[in-house]
Amino acid sequence: MTAPAPQRPALLDGAMGTALLARGLPPGALPDEWVLERPDEVAAVHASHSGAGATILLTCTFGATTPRLEARLGRERVDALLARAPALARAAGAVVRVAGDLGPTGLSHPGGPPPDTAALRARYARAAEALTRAGVDLLWIESQWDLPEALAALAAARSTGLPAALTFTFAARADGFALPDGTAAAEALLAAAAAGAAAVGTNCVAPGPALDALAAWASRSLPVPFAAKPSPGLPGAVLPPEAFAAALAPTLGAGTRLVGGCCGATADHLRALAAALPRGAAHD
Secondary structure (H helix, E strand, O other): OOOOOOOEOEEEOOOOHHHHHHOOOOOOOOHHHHHHHOHHHHHHHHHHHHHOOOOEEEOOOOOOOOHHHHHHHOHHHHHHHHHHHHHHHHOOOOOOEEEEEEOOOOOOOOOOOOOOHHHHHHHHHHHHHHHHHOOOOEEEEEEEOOHHHHHHHHHHHHOOOOOEEEEEOOEEEOOEEEOOOOOEHHHHHHHHHHOOOOEEEEEOOOOOHHHHHHHHHHHHHOOOOEEEEOOOOOOOOOOOHHHHHHHOHHHHHOOOOEEOOOOOOOHHHHHHHHHHOOOOOEOO
């Protein structure tokens, strides 16, 4: 009997923020602002990622839960960009799935007082509900580094009825990845999976042995798909596309189900990743 072919990982998109900076986003401005001010540029980044093979695109709404964006634009304009952003991603291609992106609020701090999780959940719920009304296919909570905030965000996202993925930005330590408060990566990922995340993983970490080890553990221990969206680096120290894809080979070989690139990842990085993906049936 022939064994079934392994599933081909789904390809996530690359970096939006660094792409818009390269297109002229002014210092101090937030990428989300260009959803209203320069939607053509945001749409062009989405199209470049889709053209490189990405089938899941994150909306340009990373900062939508932050007081900073609300202070710059006002609540009505934040609501307007949440309503507009999904269409810019949807226009990139018929096979694209649009994920409503929700980054951290910036209201919780390592070593600080426990966050007001009810207030955090309400802040995330407002954004998640707006993105849901605008027609996203799923919600994507990323760059989380405080477990209580991450779980509040997940609860808010799941209340919409859409599937929600959750990824953490871990710090690398001698014994592997962990959150700033010392919570081990495995503990955080298992907590997110137990709370109902459709997929869990990490973003904006460096490719390498720590990510490889986490991916191998995830393939054995997680009840949901593992997502890896590492960064090839910041301007001046960005891994070339082929080197980035090569560095991720062990992570992919461990059974990672969703893969893409974070800060610094261009369409060329995605093309190199697409060429390196294990062959097999596409994972949905």
